[in-house]
Amino acid sequence: MIRILHKAHAQPARADMAVSELPALLAADHDHRAMLWVDLFGDAPTPGNHGESSVDPAINHLLREVFAFDPLAVDDALSETHVPKVDDWAHYLYIVLHAVVFKSDIAQIDTRELDVFLGHKLLVTYHFEPIPALELVWKQAQRDDRYWKRGADYLLYELYDRIATDYMPCLDEIEEVTDQIQDAIFDAPAPEQVTRILHVKRAVLRLRRILSPQREVVNKLARDSYGMVDSKNRVYFRDVYDHFVRLADLNESVRDLVTGALDSYLSVIANRTNEVMKVLTVVTTLFMPLTFITGFFGMNFFGAALDVTQAPLGWTLLGLALLGMVATPLAMFGYMRQRRWL
Known part of the structure; x- marks a missing residue:
């Protein structure tokens, strides 16, 4: 499409x-030539053929023959x-800009x-x-003559x-997604959150790789x-440069926030693992003396079996063993509470 x-x-x-x-418009004298803005909306380049076969022939002709831009x-x-x-290029400047769109549902930066x-x-x-951003400026340029007075x-x-202004909502969305991930981490941490954090981190890094050279272009x-x-x-371009610096x-x-979200997830998971290990350790410790007592009385020191069938010796030893098996874990539990291990 050509506009x-x-x-x-x-x-x-x-x-x-x-x-x-x-x-005819381009052939006019520079001082008397009318101002022109030509917007070319082409097809996306096909990978592997440098985009030549997918370019509209009319657009290709305009750039090479009518405007006579350098082939490179x-x-x-x-x-x-x-x-x-x-x-x-002496008679004109060739500039590459990048607009961005953040897709919050998949946490991905789309550069245009x-x-x-x-x-x-x-x-x-x-x-x-x-x-x-281009569509907005195009519509405003049709209505407002002030856009043309300065060249x-x-x-x-x-x-x-306008492109720089559109970066701010993108950063706000990334920050909002990061806050949502952090809230979900403290409520119910799940492995899927790590994947989402890494997607957001990749988006932030990609945005950083775009912002740095874009800022230098405006500076030039x-x-x-x-x-x-x-x-x-x-x-005016210094003002845009200040925008890109900010x-x-x-x-x-935002990158620090994303890194902090990942650290928060690892800390929450580590704390929950420690809680589980503490419970398992307490259970093991409480049953350890019971295992010792049952194992001790299960060994045959005096022959085939220890004869405790005669009353009251048998019942006395059984009562002492049961009492020890109940009292020992209770005493250990009280000791752990006193030391604030539980």
Whole structure:
């Protein structure tokens, strides 16, 4: 799918431009050229063939022939996923962004790549998955002329700022899922919780691998002297950079929470194991003297059997044995309670 937003100087933004009109618009003089935002929604690359066979021929033609972007930059945009980066091609910038969506039901981070070509009064975006931040900025740019007054680089800032804003709900959801896991651990620890904790931890680590390079890309846009970024608009990218710095710090805090949840699970399981072992130890200790007494009187010291059939000797020994078998565990139990072992 190919969408075009066209903004002439004193006219409202138009979304009804035909693709066939692009060559004439691009051929106009730079000072008199209208601003363009072309959004390209392609198919996901097929693994193993660098995505070429799955790309819409119309999109491929636009990028290579109409916009005349460098083949290496086009191949990067059409092929497999890249980490966030920015490449300066003199007349335009090639930028890779990543939007994120957190699927709380399976505790998984879904990254959505957005490839951007930023030129003079030109913004070209390419993606093969829906990106809510892009859709929001696209609709606002149609209604609000202020999005166009500062140039295409300001449109890129608005897009970057919206993507950064969408990271916060993602981190909030991860933190909420972690809190739910911790509550469940203290209520009823189960092996399934370990799997869920590890899934959340993997999501946090993946988010960390995205945030760090994304933050550096914004830092370059805010501080380096790129010809496509107006010096007056760099302050806006510094604001986005501050957002990503805070996001990186929050991500580290969430990672500590996930690690703490795993430690909590191990501690609860260890405590329950200790309780079970204590009960088993107490039972074994209480029955140990009984085993000794029965074993002692079961041995034949004086022949084939110890003759205790004559009263009152037999009944006396039996009573003493039974009394010892009852009194000894009770005494040991009282001693354990006195020492606060139970």
